[in-house]
Amino acid sequence: MSTAAAPAAPILSVNNIEVIYDHVILVLKGVSLEVAEGRIVALLGANGAGKSTTLKAISNLLAAERGDVTKGTIEFKGRRVDKLTPNQLVRMGVCQVMEGRHCFQHLTVEENLLTGAFTRRISRAELRADLERVYHYFPRLKQRRTSQSGYTSGGEQQMTAIGRALMAKPTTILLDEPSMGLAPQIVEEIFGIVRDLNAKERVSFLLAEQNTMIALRYANYGYILENGRVVMDGDAGELANNEDVKEFYLGLSTAGRKSFRDVKHYRRRKRWLA
Amino acid sequence: MTFFFEVLIGGLLSGVMYSLVALGFVLIYKASGVFNFAQGALVFMAALTFVGLTEMGLGFAMALAVTLVVMIAGALLTERLVLRKLVNQPQITLFMATIGLTFFIEGLTQLVWGSQPRGLDLGIPDQPIEWVLDRAGIVVSQFELFAAGVAAVMVAALALFFQKTRIGRGLRAVADDHQAAQSIGIPLHLIWAYVWAAAGFVALVAGLLWGARNGVQFALTFTALKALPVLILGGFESVPGAIIGGLIIGAVEKLAEVYVGPMVGGGIEGWVAYVIALLFLLVRPEGLFGEKHIDRV
Ligand SMILES: Nc1ncnc2c1ncn2[C@@H]1O[C@H](COP(=O)(O)OP(=O)(O)OP(=O)(O)O)[C@@H](O)[C@H]1O
Numbered sequence: 001m002s003t004a005a006a007p008a009a010p011i012l013s014v015n016n017i018e019v020i021y022d023h024v025i026l027v028l029k030g031v032s033l034e035v036a037e038g039r040i041v042a043l044l045g046a047n048g049a050g051k052s053t054t055l056k057a058i059s060n061l062l063a064a065e066r067g068d069v070t071k072g073t074i075e076f077k078g079r080r081v082d083k084l085t086p087n088q089l090v091r092m093g094v095c096q097v098m099e100g101r102h103c104f105q106h107l108t109v110e111e112n113l114l115t116g117a118f119t120r121r122i123s124r125a126e127l128r129a130d131l132e133r134v135y136h137y138f139p140r141l142k143q144r145r146t147s148q149s150g151y152t153s154g155g156e157q158q159m160t161a162i163g164r165a166l167m168a169k170p171t172t173i174l175l176d177e178p179s180m181g182l183a184p185q186i187v188e189e190i191f192g193i194v195r196d197l198n199a200k201e202r203v204s205f206l207l208a209e210q211n212t213m214i215a216l217r218y219a220n221y222g223y224i225l226e227n228g229r230v231v232m233d234g235d236a237g238e239l240a241n242n243e244d245v246k247e248f249y250l251g252l253s254t255a256g257r258k259s260f261r262d263v264k265h266y267r268r269r270k271r272w273l274a
Numbered sequence: 275m276t277f278f279f280e281v282l283i284g285g286l287l288s289g290v291m292y293s294l295v296a297l298g299f300v301l302i303y304k305a306s307g308v309f310n311f312a313q314g315a316l317v318f319m320a321a322l323t324f325v326g327l328t329e330m331g332l333g334f335a336m337a338l339a340v341t342l343v344v345m346i347a348g349a350l351l352t353e354r355l356v357l358r359k360l361v362n363q364p365q366i367t368l369f370m371a372t373i374g375l376t377f378f379i380e381g382l383t384q385l386v387w388g389s390q391p392r393g394l395d396l397g398i399p400d401q402p403i404e405w406v407l408d409r410a411g412i413v414v415s416q417f418e419l420f421a422a423g424v425a426a427v428m429v430a431a432l433a434l435f436f437q438k439t440r441i442g443r444g445l446r447a448v449a450d451d452h453q454a455a456q457s458i459g460i461p462l463h464l465i466w467a468y469v470w471a472a473a474g475f476v477a478l479v480a481g482l483l484w485g486a487r488n489g490v491q492f493a494l495t496f497t498a499l500k501a502l503p504v505l506i507l508g509g510f511e512s513v514p515g516a517i518i519g520g521l522i523i524g525a526v527e528k529l530a531e532v533y534v535g536p537m538v539g540g541g542i543e544g545w546v547a548y549v550i551a552l553l554f555l556l557v558r559p560e561g562l563f564g565e566k567h568i569d570r571v
């Protein structure tokens with residue numbers, strides 16, 4: 001791992017897990033990774049590589065999709081957690097923000113945030129204070145607090161989803177594709193807040209992203225997943241400069257950026273196919 | 275004109291009781307996506323248990339309390355022993371399970387309490403309120419007014435519970451997106467337990483009201499099926515829908531019986547509700563208050 005300073009102890013470690021969907025579809029073929037306390041760790045890879053599956057395996061959300069961890073172990077703060085319920089895991093401090101945000105559409109933004117505190121039995125005053133803490137990071141949510149979540153913008157929904165997770169007071173957040181479908185400016189804003197939360201609240205992040213470039217800019221460490229296996233890992237800076245990573249995931253090659261024409265052509269074809 | 279109002283008011287008041295049964299369905303459907311066919315059986319079970327207990331010599335309050343405990347315990351057991359095992363199965367499987375449950379509850383209830391029809395007296399006579407009769411010349415049944423009042427209080431209490439409490443919010447969250455609810459630590463089975471217990475409670479109130487009106491007998495389970503047209507009208511996921519739907523079905527049923535019935539030889543009260551529901555289904559399948567699916571990307 002990193003040579004700088006003493007490596008922080010891993011708060012979360014995934015050891016050689018295998019995941020099977022529907023009893024037959026083998027999706028993860030032995031994935032191992034670690035998240036050191038207080039770090040942002042990126043989990044990168046193309047469509048279908050198994051990023052979301054890895055996160056759901058950790059937070060025990062696979063059952064609802066008939067998925068099952070058939071091998072390997074998952075430890076959080078040194079304790080085996082692979083047999084816990086999502087509820088127990090949230091109470092230990094691990095919370096997932098799912099891909100596609102999954103806000104409660106018919107609840108208001110503020111009600112969405114309040115559901116995040118479901119596992120904590122706290123007073124009204126504390127609840128209020130925690131809401132303010134979330135609004136401090138996401139001032140936009142305060143303006144939209146009485147809007148039905150389903151009618152807020154994609155960026156606001158992503159903020160709601162992260163804010164909702166914060167209300168559970170987690171020490172580790174599993175964040176799945178926060179950039180999905182958002183304008184670059186909003187993506188930067190959200191990643192900025194993630195960095196803030198990491199620095200000020202000491203929340204560790206495991207961040208699944210297809211958007212390799214931006215993820216590596218904000219993360220400390222990265223893993224690259226391909227076909228259900230980790231094919232490469234290293235410090236974010238090293239990965240960002242690695243030739244293969246550049247070629248395959250950043251769309252850059254030694255010959256320079258792919259021509260704009262190619263990209264356009266590809267887009268057009270995709271639209272036809274869709 | 276007074277006659278028209280008399281029929282209308284009578285219809286609305288009995289409609290409130292349809293609403294009450296429909297509410298039991300809505301609660302469970304909202305939280306777990308299960309169409310609980312056994313709701314009618316629960317109504318029957320509640321009424322018969324209550325009557326059986328009073329026959330054993332228990333006072334009103336005591337019998338009510340014990341029945342409530344039985345209903346809630348039954349609901350929790352159902353959640354624990356049947357539904358939790360079937361979680362993540364296709365909806366049709368769960369629906370079939372509730373059909374099985376229906377026959378089980380009906381059989382068990384009759385095994386314990388016997389199957390002869392019985393009367394149930396809540397102490398409120400089914401007589402016109404004289405005050406209204408004197409002033410407006412309209413017959414309004416005391417009992418029906420009382421039943422409507424009880425139903426209204428129940429509904430208000432449930433609405434408040436949904437909107438303002440931690441569990442209520444959790445329940446709406448589960449109804450919206452159960453995986454997301456799990457991801458922030460809301461335990462589904464806890465929510466389901468609450469919902470089934472609430473449905474058991476609603477069944478108890480409905481069972482007492484219906485039982486007092488029509489007698490406690492097996493036919494109660496069919497009365498509960500009247501909730502179906504109500505649900506089609508009001509939308510399966512909507513509490514206000516269940517209420518308005520019940521009122522509409524109640525009123526239209528009575529009006530049709532009185533004004534249209536004679537033209538076709540009478541006896542249409544039993545099925546006119548289903549015709550309305552069918553017509554409605556063709557025009558607005560999601561119901562009057564069916565939740566709009568918010569589509570925005
Ligand atoms: N519920 C499921 N049942 C069967 N197969 C599944 C299920 N969910 C995912 N898969 C398969 O598992 C593989 C990995 O999916 P996963 O969602 O983990 O990928 P991902 O890396 O998150 O991709 P993306 O970037 O598109 O989100 C894919 O091939 C997918 O088809």
Ligand SMILES: [Mg+2]
Pocket residue numbers: 051052053099176177
């Ligand atoms: Mg994914």
